[in-house]
Amino acid sequence: MTPQEMEQRIVRYGELIPCKTAFIDAHTPGSDQKENFTIIGGGVSESPDQHVHITIPHGFNIGAAGQPPRVRNSLHDHNTAEVFFVLSGRWRFFWGRWGTAGEVTLEPGDIFNIPTGIFRGFENIGTEYGMIMAILGGDDAGGGVNWAPQVIEDAADHGLVLAETGKLYDTKKGERLPAGVAPMPLMSEAELAKRGEPTTAEVLPNHVARYWDMVALADRAPCKVIGETGLLRDRPGFEVDFITPDSATKAKHSHDRPSVLMPVKGHWRVDWDGGRATLAPGDTMSVPEGLAHSAVPSMTGEAALYHIVGTDDVPGPTWKG
Known part of the structure; x- marks a missing residue:
């Protein structure tokens, strides 16, 4: 393979193309300054604006999240693995139905294999713009994102509606759900009960490496x-x-x-x-x-x-x- 051909398979940090409308919390105060990147694979973005750098299937997806200080990513989970390592900044990861079951702070180079089956979120608690790199299991990344009910409710208050198809509609732009398409239903109490509430002491030994x-x-x-x-x-x-x-x-x-x-x-x-x-x-x-x-x-x-x-x-x- 020539250097020119291989260069098509290299995504340079300075050439990453961000999306600020990737997810349902894109208008929610405290989360509205996030930048999401899909580097390899289709990712889990809910927006057609998300740029995919490399579409070749790998059996997993590679993405990234860039956030200014005190900006957070809302509580959600996936059906497959989600692994983060910190490229820059200082980050707090938290989890549980309300984000209060446990938490861990990660520094550059640390890695977190976040358990599936629990809601999780994260925020940049450093003083400068920070970046975390993500690995998501499967070529289809588990089919998307499952949001905690309060995230969907908060998003609707700020103009974003998620359809049952997984696509976002921005009512601030005059968009409406198409005829015959219902909004994404909130998780039932039975579904919520299946989500774990592990403590920090239970998660750290088997899921965090420094x-x-x-x-x-x-x-x-x-x-x-x-x-x-x-x-x-x-x-x-x-x-x-x-x-x-x-x-x-x-x-x-x-x-x-x-x-x-x-x-x-x-x-x-x-x-x-x-x-x-x-x-x-x-x-x-x-x-x-x-x-x-x-x-x-x-x-x-x-x-x-x-x-x-x-x-x-x-x-x-x-x-x-």
Whole structure:
């Protein structure tokens, strides 16, 4: 593959195209300054304005959320895995029916494999614009987003109505639900009762990995972060490895399906049969299946990279109460 062809599979941080109308809370005060990005796959956006950078199926989706300080993403859940790692800023993640069951604060490089089956939200509690990168299980990302009832009610008060089809309509622009299309129904009490309310103490040990712990564990070989034998043992339909200068190798390897490289610290040189590219923090590179490649830091100093590859596991619930 030529460098020009591979460049079509690299999404540079500075070239990310945001969408500010991606979800139902786009008008809700406190959430109306969010920027959402769909990098690989269709994502879960409810807006036709969302730009998709790479449409090639990988078995998972890659996205991102950028938010100014004190801006939050409203309570929701997905039918498949949702994993975040912090690229920049300081973030508070919270969960439960009302967002009060538990919480955790993450710093750059930390990763959170959020259990399915619980409502979750997050906010930038830093002092500058921050970015978190997301991995969603499945090519269709579980079919979309399930919102806590109060989110849908608050959104309607500010002009946004979500149809049962999953499409948003903005009444401030004169839009109305089409004839024969009903609004998205609120979850019943029976459905809400199925959602978990785990405490912070229950979630942290098996769902959060800290950057500096992973750096220590990746001193000789890549740290398996998410996988059957991972630091966070799970089989969500993909595996995540954490690589540092001590565990990177110039020996080329390949996979039988597309894989993704996402630097979180430092610059990385990726070599493949046919070319070379350099990735910076916030860049995302999709490596084709069967293509032999390697990734090593391109300069001295702190460096870390996340590597994601799909598996044959069927994405499903991770929180069973």
